[in-house]
Amino acid sequence: MNSSEIRKHLKKGELAVALLESLGYVYEDSAPSKPPRWSGEDTVKGRYDDLLSEIAKHLPKPEPVKVEVPVDPDICVGDSFVVNTLPKRHYLQGVRWARRGPYTVDNVQWIAPLTPASQKLDGFHGFAVNFRYFDGFKQVGLWLPLSCIQITDKTTRKEGPPTNADF
Structure with a gap:
């Protein structure tokens, strides 16, 4: 791996860190017995639910289904x-x-x-x-x-x- 490939790889990592931090995740490296990890509440699911509820507010309300009620025809058996x-x-x-x-x-x-x-x-x-x-x-x-x-x-x-x- 040459230095330009290493720089590209590091840039991708920096972008990933920026994305995770923008989504509310925090990198934890405090406990020596536990491996370091990203933690935080799952705000992506919360944002997704918020977005869906916002979209649902702007959608038109469905109209009630009109049921066709049969009317007795003026036809008899034998006509x-x-x-x-x-x-x-x-x-x-x-x-x-x-x-x-x-x-x-x-x-x-x-x-x-x-x-x-x-x-x-x-x-x-x-x-x-x-x-x-x-x-x-x-x-x-x-x-x-x-x-x-x-x-x-x-x-x-x-x-x-x-x-x-x-x-």
């Missing part, structure tokens, strides 16, 4: 409807000749956000209608949001939807 639009990746997207309907409502249900039913419907939440579609080989149960349909014929039945709807 006829046609399809106006289809959500992305819906089963009927690939069946052009059967897209519009008319179809009959089998069930009307509120689908809450972040539930398994909502996840199965690609994150949709709100009122949806369940209906059956015969694809030529078997009947398929499908769901559509109310915004995608138009009621064409209302029934006079007032019984509610079945409570054991499948998804």
Whole structure:
């Protein structure tokens, strides 16, 4: 190690000492039985907490979460409807000749956000209608949001939807 490298090394040590002293640490070399050490309360953590509390004062207060309360739709089981639009990746997207309907409502249900039913419907939440579609080989149960349909014929039945709807 030549003298210039030794001077660089000493300069780094001086800078480290200045930093520790500025943070409130003190070098203790008083006890002969103990090795010398830097002591002091952990002011860095205290300054960090102070800084976080100061920042929190200037942040905007979070607004209360608005919960969407379902309103009972004016759709009954047995009503006829046609399809106006289809959500992305819906089963009927690939069946052009059967897209519009008319179809009959089998069930009307509120689908809450972040539930398994909502996840199965690609994150949709709100009122949806369940209906059956015969694809030529078997009947398929499908769901559509109310915004995608138009009621064409209302029934006079007032019984509610079945409570054991499948998804």
